[in-house]
Amino acid sequence: MRMDDAVTAWLDELARVRRLSPATVRAYRSDLADLSAGITADVALAEVTLEDLRAWLWDATRRGDARSTIARRTAAVRGFFAWATEAGHIPTDPGVRLVAPKRGRTLPAVATxxxxxxxxxxxxxxxxxxxxxxxxxxxxxxxxxxxxxxxxxxxxxxxxxxxxxxxxxxxxxxxxxxxxxxxxxxxxxxxxxxxxxxxxxxxxxxxxxxxxxxxxxxxxxxxxxxxxxxxxxxxxxxxxxxxxxxxxxxxxxxxxxxxxxxxxxxxxxxxxxxxxxxxxxxxxxxxxxxxxxxxxxxxxxxxxx
The missing domain is CATH 1.10.443.10 (Intergrase catalytic core)
Structure with a gap:
C-alpha cells in the first residue's frame, strides 16, 4: 500500500470514528506529509524502519522544533504505524519503540x-x-x-x-x-x-x-x-x-x-x-x-x- 493512501485512510478513520478535532487531524496530516517527503520518497511503507523514524525526529530537533511539536510528531507516527500494522498493511510496527521527548511544562499566560x-x-x-x-x-x-x-x-x-x-x-x-x-x-x-x-x-x-x-x-x-x-x-x-x-x-x-x-x-x-x-x-x-x-x-x- 502506498504511504499517501494509507495516511488518507488513517486520517479519515480518526475524523469519522475517533472524532478527533479538525485541528489535530490537520496537524497529523502535515506531520506525515513531512515524513513521507523526508524518508519514504523511494521506500515502501513496509520498509520504513525505527532508525528512519528516529533520524526524521532528530532532523526536527536540529531545526529547533519545540518539544511539544516533536512529541506530537512522535504520537502521529506511532499511531499511524500501529494502525497500519493492525490493518495488515505492514508486517511489523517500526514505531512501537519510538520514544517521545518529555514535554516542557510551561505555565500559561494569565492576565490579572x-x-x-x-x-x-x-x-x-x-x-x-x-x-x-x-x-x-x-x-x-x-x-x-x-x-x-x-x-x-x-x-x-x-x-x-x-x-x-x-x-x-x-x-x-x-x-x-x-x-x-x-x-x-x-x-x-x-x-x-x-x-x-x-x-x-x-x-x-x-x-x-x-x-x-x-x-x-x-x-x-x-x-x-x-x-x-x-x-x-x-x-x-x-x-x-x-x-x-x-x-x-x-x-x-x-x-x-x-x-x-x-x-x-x-x-x-x-x-x-x-x-x-x-x-x-x-x-x-x-x-x-x-x-x-x-x-x-x-x-x-x-x-x-
Whole structure:
C-alpha cells in the first residue's frame, strides 16, 4: 500500500470514528506529509524502519522544533504505524519503540482580573457607539473569559445554543463531547446587545452565508460565520497590552478564567468540568499558576520571606 493512501485512510478513520478535532487531524496530516517527503520518497511503507523514524525526529530537533511539536510528531507516527500494522498493511510496527521527548511544562499566560476589567470596560465603551463589530468583539471577549470556552467552541455556537435567561451556553468540545457552561451577567448583557443591535446588521451584509451563517452566533464583517483566526486576531489586538506582550493567544482568556476560578475558591473538579478537560491532570496546571501567585505574594509581603 502506498504511504499517501494509507495516511488518507488513517486520517479519515480518526475524523469519522475517533472524532478527533479538525485541528489535530490537520496537524497529523502535515506531520506525515513531512515524513513521507523526508524518508519514504523511494521506500515502501513496509520498509520504513525505527532508525528512519528516529533520524526524521532528530532532523526536527536540529531545526529547533519545540518539544511539544516533536512529541506530537512522535504520537502521529506511532499511531499511524500501529494502525497500519493492525490493518495488515505492514508486517511489523517500526514505531512501537519510538520514544517521545518529555514535554516542557510551561505555565500559561494569565492576565490579572484588574487588567481584564480595564480591557472589558474599554470595549464596552466602544460597543456603546452601536458599531456592530465593536458589539461583536465585546461579546466575544466577555464570553471567552466569562465561560472559559475554547475558541473553536465559541466559533461553533449557534443562536439556539444560547440560553440568556439561564446564562448558559451549550458547546461542542473535543471529541464531539457536548457540555453546558454558565457565564456571568456582564457576558449576558454583552451578548444580548450584540444579538439585538450588532448581529442583524452583519447578517444582512451577505446573501452567501447560507444556513450555517444564519444560525451562527458570531459573524464576520461580510456576514459569514466567524472563524478561529479572526477571533485570535481580535483577542491579540485587545489583550496584548493588558498582558504586556506583543503576541497573546485567545487561549489566554481561558487560562485566566480557570486561574481566577481557583483563586476564588472553586474546586479542581468543578473547573475541570467547566473547561471540558478529559483528564484532571490537564486542569492541574492552573494550580501551579495559583501557587506561583501565592509564593510571589508571600515574598512581597512577609518580613522574613
Amino acid at each position: 482580573a484588574e487588567a481584564l476589567e480595564g480591557v472589558l470596560e474599554r470595549m464596552a465603551s466602544a460597543a456603546a457607539s452601536g458599531d456592530p463589530l465593536a458589539l461583536r468583539d465585546h461579546a466575544i471577549l466577555e464570553l471567552l473569559y466569562g465561560a472559559g470556552i475554547r475558541v473553536s467552541e465559541l466559533c461553533g455556537l449557534d443562536v439556539d445554543d444560547l440560553d440568556l435567561d439561564r446564562a448558559t451556553a451549550r458547546v461542542l468540545g473535543k471529541g464531539a463531547k457536548e457540555r453546558v457552561v454558565p457565564f456571568g451577567s456582564p457576558a449576558v448583557r454583552a451578548v444580548q446587545a450584540y444579538l439585538v443591535r450588532g448581529r442583524p446588521t452583519l447578517a444582512a451584509r451577505s446573501a452567501e452565508g447560507g444556513l450555517g451563517a444564519a444560525r451562527a452566533v458570531f459573524l464576520g464583517a461580510r456576514g459569514a460565520r466567524l472563524g478561529p483566526r479572526a477571533v485570535h486576531a481580535v483577542v491579540t489586538r485587545e489583550l496584548g497590552e493588558a498582558l504586556g506582550r506583543d503576541a497573546v493567544g485567545a487561549h489566554a482568556l481561558r487560562h485566566s478564567a480557570a486561574t481566577h476560578l481557583l483563586d476564588g475558591g472553586a474546586d479542581l473538579r468543578t473547573v475541570q468540568e467547566l473547561l471540558g478537560h478529559a483528564s484532571l491532570g490537564t486542569t492541574q496546571i492552573y494550580t501551579h499558576v495559583s501557587s506561583e501567585r501565592l509564593v510571589a505574594s508571600y515574598r512581597q509581603a512577609h518580613p522574613r520571606a
